[in-house]
Structure formats: structure tokens, C-alpha cells
Amino acid sequence: MRASSKDRVLTQTARLSSAGREVHLDEWVTPDVCDERSQLRPGKILEWMDVVGVLAATRHCRKPVVTASVDGLRLRHPIRVGERVTMTAAIGYTSERSMGVSVTMTHGLPRADQPPTAVQGYATFVALDGAGNALKVPQIVPEAPVEIARFREGSLRREFRKKLASGQLPSLPPNAPPWERIALIREFLKVLPLRMPWDRGDLSRARSRRESYVHKIEPVLASKLNFHETLYGGTLMRWLESAASLSAQAYTGGAAVQLAALHGLTFLRPVRKHVFVHIRCAVAHVAEGLTVFASVQAEDPLQGTYEDTLRAFLTYSCADKTRLPLFECAGDDERALFTEVEHRLALQRALFNLEGTAAPHQVTQ
Secondary structure: OOOOHHHHHHHHHHHHHHOOEEEEEEEEEEEEEEEOOOOEEHHHHHHHHHHHHHHHHHHHHHHOOEEEEEEEEEEEOOOOOOOOOEEEEEEEEOOOOOEEEEEEEEEOOOOOOOOEEEEEEEEEEEEOOOOOEEEOOOOOOOOOHHHHHHHHHHHHHHHHHHHHHOOOOOOOOOOOOOHHHHHHHHHHOOOOOOHHHHHOOOOOOOOHHHHHHHHEEEEHHHHEEOOOOEHHHHHHHHHHHHHHHHHHHHHHHHOOOOEEEEEEEEEOOOEEEOOOOEEEEEEEEEEEEEEEEEEEEEEEEEOEEEEEEEEEEEEEOOOOOOOOOOOOOOHHHHHHHHHHHHHHHHHHHHHOOOOOOOOOOOOOO
């Protein structure tokens, strides 16, 4: 079958853009974007990540874009006042109607004897028409080894999301033997066995989600709107991280925490003007770190409507290495969230363990 003229245009665009249109951002960490410990607020990192990601995706498709999800972000060390932050965003993967953007960030003091620390993240964007419908985007053709690696990562993340959404990653009872847990994860990711919280020994009294519950409300003002007349995604993520951090601190009893990773931040729909945003957070999983489940709803008090707009999982570590209390699941809903976090953490470990090695899946268009 002969390709249509439209398909030929898309293919030509893809080949021209296969090297990627990279977006660079350079910032200095100043006190006004830091917390009381003089460390850069993680919400600001998410905001910068959204800025470079939106620009990279917009350059690629030449259409207005919105953030669909943020699948991975790992912060290994806190970023302090006086450090230089450099972000680079590039299109790493495309499906018919979405673009995966790989974001690499380095930070450190401006000294030659101290190499910068690298941070990586991954976000997905879609292009929309005036009615809010997703548009087809130009497809990239990876050629260089780094492009092929990015494409494989995007393919793996997309497949994981599809399997998770369709229920093809089954849950296991807490008393399942270790080899069943190993087989479940290796079936998809080929990674090491998981470690359930009840395998960690008796640390202290188990705590429940209720003890970490945080509910914040933010009005959506005109100054917070983007070009689409909807809430700026970076602002929403900054609010989200602030609430999630409070939830993590509540669970630890006030111990200082720092964001270590971000899993599966998904924008369900844009937030319109003249609404109030409800951000609800609670700890959903505890292992080496603690993972907070965050959900966001938009309330229009004039119309009496209430819409789910965002869900995310944020993992925190204790700055002073405080030993975390055991986590107690109460009911099927909390156990389902716990299992979903297990799958997401396994994916994160697999992707970081596969750096520099061949990915377990073939590249697919």
C-alpha cells in the first residue's frame, strides 16, 4: 500500500527531527526558591521540568500541548542555595498521539573539582485542537544509540501504563510465597524480587493512611492560567509536592523528609478557571522510603461540579535516616494502592538498573 502524502510529510518530519530538538534551561538556586533548610523546593524542580518539557514537545509538533503524565523522577541528593541547575529536555518517544520527553538535570557548585550530580525524569505530552481533542504528532525515527535507548524507555513506560490500566499486572496476597512475587515482576520487567513491608521486621507500631492525611485547597486565579486559559501544570505540581511533603512529615512524626522519586503523575483533565483545587495526600506505601498517594479534584461551587484532575505517587526519604514505622493497609482500596506502588517502584528500579544495557523489549513504532 502506497503511503499518503500526509504520511510522507510525517515521515519526512520525523527523520528531520530524529536527532531531537533539545531545550536547555540554566538556573541558579537562590534563597527565594528554597525551604527553611536552604534546599531547593522539589516543587520548583517539577515546575522547571514542566517548562522545558512543554517547550520541547511544542517545538516538535508545532501545536499547543498539555502535560499528560510524569512517569519517573529520581532525586539522589538535595540541591542547595548557590548551586547551578542545568536542564535538558528532548523528545525520546512518540506514539500516534503522544510524545515522551526525557529530561536530564545536573546540579552542583560552580567548581571544577566537584562534578555536577545528574537527575533524570520522564514526562508525556499530547497536542490538542481547539475542542480539546488529541492530535496526531510527527513520529521520530531513533538512529543514534542514545536515541534508541530513549525510545526503548518510552516504549517500556507506555506498555507498563497500558498493562496497569487494563489490570494485566495482577495483585498478590501479602502471604504469597517469594517465588510468586518474583515471577510476577520478572514476567514484565525481569527485575529482582520485591520486598514487602511485613518482611522488614517489627520496627514500631504500624501506622495507617489516616495519620498522614493532608487536604489543601487552592483557588485558581487568573494569574495562574496558561495560554489555554487553564491552570499552569507546573503550578499544580508545585502545590501537589508541597502537600505531599507535609503528608510524609506527618507520617514520620515530624522528621525532615526530601523527595526521592516521582511515579506515575497523571493529568486526567485540565483545570479550568474559576474553580477551587482540592489536593488530598496520604501515605500509601512504606519500604526503604515512604510513598504518598496524591489526588487532585477541581470544584466549581457555582455549577456544583466536582472533577478528578490528577493523581500521582511521590516517594520521600528521611533526611536523617529515621527508621520508618510499619504501614498498615485497611481494606481492599488501600491494598490495591499499595500493590500499584509496588509495581511502579519495580518499574523504576528496572529502568535505572538497565542503564547502559539492552532493554528487554524490542523497539516498536
